[in-house]
Amino acid sequence: MNLLVISGSAFPGSHTNAIAQIIESLVEQPENKVTVVDLCELDIPVFGQGKSDDVEELKRLTEEADAMMIGTPNYHTSYSGVLKNALDHLSINEFEMKPVALFCNSGGMRNSDPLTQLRMVMRGVHAMVIPTQASTCDSDFMKTAKGHVLKNEEIIERLSLMIDTLVKQADSEPVSI
Numbered sequence: 001m002n003l004l005v006i007s008g009s010a011f012p013g014s015h016t017n018a019i020a021q022i023i024e025s026l027v028e029q030p031e032n033k034v035t036v037v038d039l040c041e042l043d044i045p046v047f048g049q050g051k052s053d054d055v056e057e058l059k060r061l062t063e064e065a066d067a068m069m070i071g072t073p074n075y076h077t078s079y080s081g082v083l084k085n086a087l088d089h090l091s092i093n094e095f096e097m098k099p100v101a102l103f104c105n106s107g108g109m110r111n112s113d114p115l116t117q118l119r120m121v122m123r124g125v126h127a128m129v130i131p132t133q134a135s136t137c138d139s140d141f142m143k144t145a146k147g148h149v150l151k152n153e154e155i156i157e158r159l160s161l162m163i164d165t166l167v168k169q170a171d172s173e174p175v176s177i
């Protein structure tokens with residue numbers, strides 16, 4: 001499986017990106033390949049205001065991925081604008097029937113509302129979002145010299161389950177609609 005993990009935080013060193021890094025370490029390699037993209041490091045213009053090499057690269061990575069994991073911070077009980085802007089540059093062409101798993105991090109309490117809304121967006125691009133998702137909050141992380149580290153074992157197990165599901169889905173015959 002060629003897995004693309006997108007971290008949708010507006011800031012470097014985010015909790016969301018820390019989850020993306022854990023995911024990378026959980027995927028069995030080299031039989032699977034993982035690419036992590038931290039959107040805050042890319043030059044992605046506001047949709048409609050031009051293109052960039054990073055937009056083209058994101059399109060290519062999305063198209064080539066067999067499966068994706070998309071993460072977002074909770075901003076006002078929704079997903080981030082950075083992520084929505086990136087998704088607006090993409091389309092059904094890249095997502096059609098692609099297995100996708102979702103995760104999010106909230107500052108206060110764990111909250112799945114951002115993922116419920118992201119699920120609707122994924123439906124709009126014909127992605128196949130798996131039912132299992134992961135919601136964290138800041139207190140699930142430990143702050144170390146290297147940045148945030150996810151320490152909640154139950155959530156780490158859940159991420160492993162999500163990866164296993166994606167591997168199975170990516171191996172199965174795609175259904176066209």
Ligand SMILES: Cc1cc2nc3c(=O)[nH]c(=O)nc-3n(C[C@H](O)[C@H](O)[C@H](O)COP(=O)(O)O)c2cc1C
Nearest residue numbers: 009014015016073074075076077105106107108109
């Ligand atoms: C614009 C904005 C809105 C936010 N709204 C919420 C919110 O509604 N609920 C919440 O729990 N945290 C909220 N937060 C806090 C973030 O979810 C929190 O800082 C989280 O750690 C961000 O994740 P990240 O480190 O992956 O970017 C908000 C933060 C920002 C910047």
